[in-house]
Amino acid sequence: MVLTAGVAALPAQELGAILLAIANFDAFDENNDPWGQHDCALLHVGERQLFFKIDYYDRALVNLSSDASDPTVTIRVMTVMLPEEY
Numbered sequence: 001m002v003l004t005a006g007v008a009a010l011p012a013q014e015l016g017a018i019l020l021a022i023a024n025f026d027a028f029d030e031n032n033d034p035w036g037q038h039d040c041a042l043l044h045v046g047e048r049q050l051f052f053k054i055d056y057y058d059r060a061l062v063n064l065s066s067d068a069s070d071p072t073v074t075i076r077v078m079t080v081m082l083p084e085e086y
Helices: 011-023
Strands: 040-045 047-055 077-081
Touching: 011 040, 011 047, 011 077
Parallel strands: none
Antiparallel strands: 040 047, 047 077
16 A cells, blocks of 8 residues: 555544545445445545555566466555645
8 A cells, every 4th residue: 555645644543534434435436436346436535535446567567467366476556645645
């Protein structure tokens, strides 16, 4: 997981609530997951709006994975960001 500078600078209690909300998130719909892949979403935690996205890299973390569905050749990296950091 990667936190952008804006998210990492949030107070610890707020950051904890954000991470918990992401861990429990299952409200994917056409508004926050338009391609139905469950690899990105927009969510609200308290008054704060956030995005998360998951990218699929090769095992060396150099290029995109040749087969995102194959865990033997893929490492998934989630990025959590504020909307203004997108």
